Amino acid sequence: MGLDFTVVPPFAGALLTGALWTIAITVSGAVLSFFGGIVFAVIALYAPLVVRLPFRLFAWLFMGTPLLLQLFLIYFGLIQIGVDLPAFVAGVIGLGLHFAVYNSDIIQAGIRAVDIGQYEGARTLGLSRLQTLRKVVVPQAIRSVVPPIGNNMIALLKDSALVSVIGVAELTLSSQMAISRTFRPFEFYVAAAACYYVINLGLEAGLRRIERRIQIAR
Amino acid sequence: MIRVFPFFLEAAWVTIQLAVLSGAMGLACGALGAAARLSRSPALRFAGAAYVSVIRGTPALIQVFILYFGGPQVGIQLDAFEAGVLALGFNIGAYMTETMRGAIISVDRGQTEAARTLGLSRFETFRSVTLPQALRLMIRPLGVNINALIKGTALVAAISVVELTYTAQRYIGSTYKPFEMFLLAGVLYMAIIYVTGLGVNWLDRRAALR
Numbered sequence: 001m002g003l004d005f006t007v008v009p010p011f012a013g014a015l016l017t018g019a020l021w022t023i024a025i026t027v028s029g030a031v032l033s034f035f036g037g038i039v040f041a042v043i044a045l046y047a048p049l050v051v052r053l054p055f056r057l058f059a060w061l062f063m064g065t066p067l068l069l070q071l072f073l074i075y076f077g078l079i080q081i082g083v084d085l086p087a088f089v090a091g092v093i094g095l096g097l098h099f100a101v102y103n104s105d106i107i108q109a110g111i112r113a114v115d116i117g118q119y120e121g122a123r124t125l126g127l128s129r130l131q132t133l134r135k136v137v138v139p140q141a142i143r144s145v146v147p148p149i150g151n152n153m154i155a156l157l158k159d160s161a162l163v164s165v166i167g168v169a170e171l172t173l174s175s176q177m178a179i180s181r182t183f184r185p186f187e188f189y190v191a192a193a194a195c196y197y198v199i200n201l202g203l204e205a206g207l208r209r210i211e212r213r214i215q216i217a218r
Numbered sequence: 219m220i221r222v223f224p225f226f227l228e229a230a231w232v233t234i235q236l237a238v239l240s241g242a243m244g245l246a247c248g249a250l251g252a253a254a255r256l257s258r259s260p261a262l263r264f265a266g267a268a269y270v271s272v273i274r275g276t277p278a279l280i281q282v283f284i285l286y287f288g289g290p291q292v293g294i295q296l297d298a299f300e301a302g303v304l305a306l307g308f309n310i311g312a313y314m315t316e317t318m319r320g321a322i323i324s325v326d327r328g329q330t331e332a333a334r335t336l337g338l339s340r341f342e343t344f345r346s347v348t349l350p351q352a353l354r355l356m357i358r359p360l361g362v363n364i365n366a367l368i369k370g371t372a373l374v375a376a377i378s379v380v381e382l383t384y385t386a387q388r389y390i391g392s393t394y395k396p397f398e399m400f401l402l403a404g405v406l407y408m409a410i411i412y413v414t415g416l417g418v419n420w421l422d423r424r425a426a427l428r
Contacts, residue, residue: 003292061404064369064404065400065408066369066370066373067372068372068373068383069382069383069387069400069404069407072383072386072390073396073397073400076387077397077400080394159277161277162279164279185284185287186284186289186291189283189284189287190284192280193272193276193277193280193281193284196275200275201275
């Protein structure tokens with residue numbers, strides 16, 4: 001059986017819809033992982049011990065185990081204890097939490113790198129602890145950690161393919177559906193890979209623009 | 219939990235085999251890739267850059283699927299385990315290419331210049347001056363790649379290789395104890411990663427002493 005890429009165009013619409021879902025999952029997951037990462041970083045650095053210790057255990061578990069396993073836990077596991085999340089929501093939560101833990105590590109390093117004098121100065125000027133974190137420390141920390149967080153978002157885009165396994169009809173699952181009708185796995189998986197590659201290029205270009213803007217603002 | 223434990227241990231052994239074989243393949247691909255990216259031939263440099271860009275620009279899961287499901291269409295018949303090892307190794311090799319290249323180019327240029335001035339050939343300079351220093355620099359970042367690879371082996375659950383994640387999923391379905399099964403698989407993953415980390419630390423210390 002030779003290769004015949006003319007089988008792909010009739011399914012272009014389905015693949016495009018899948019690609020849009022992939023972008024939707026990636027953007028939602030990235031937003032969740034970004035803000036989740038900030039919250040986790042603040043917890044890890046400033047929360048009282050009773051909060052920090054369980055959090056450390058959670059972070060350790062999420063960094064030490066595969067994302068696919070976490071998706072199975074969130075989707076199939078929560079159903080068994082009566083929490084029936086739609087696959088899309090479960091996928092976004094899984095991707096978001098997984099990468100939030102990684103982002104949190106990076107943001108913690110960024111916060112530690114902010115000069116302690118900034119914190120002291122803001123507190124002396126009468127800002128509360130929370131205000132100091134929100135208005136002075138975190139904004140400066142974020143700026144220095146944009147490039148590594150961008151790398152995590154690129155990783156998140158590629159790992160979004162994993163949510164096909166729990167039944168989200170994104171790019172990977174759309175190509176699988178086309179394959180089940182045409183029996184042409186090679187052509188459709190290559191087409192899907194090409195779509196991912198293009199989305200990836202777009203994401204990289206966007207991240208570079210953000211990095212440049214932040215550098216100018218500095 | 220005690221009843222399913224032996225099955226998890228067996229699955230962990232499959233995960234270890236996947237990681238070791240694809241890790242070895244990744245190191246080989248990484249070395250070849252880095253050599254290509256740093257070579258004097260523009261064609262080889264382009265091939266190396268294309269390898270890194272395409273593999274790092276697309277999901278590993280799709281790469282596994284292309285090899286396993288698409289392979290037969292182009293005359294490559296592999297069982298799930300073989301396809302998993304090859305796809306994972308080829309994938310992590312692209313990341314290792316960049317790790318190795320990074321370590322090699324971060325060796326001070328003055329070292330190369332001095333060695334060349336002293337009359338060593340390009341090859342001799344690389345073998346006895348640049349490489350020993352670069353190897354030392356790449357141990358830790360390669361350890362990070364291997365760590366990602368160990369977690370990445372979970373992907374081949376999607377082509378039904380009976381490794382840890384596949385086993386955990388199966389028992390999540392049949393025992394109605396999702397968190398216990400997750401913890402059991404998680405502990406085994408972390409044990410594998412921990413032992414690997416000890417090995418990387420040992421190598422790093424040994425390399426630093428010399």
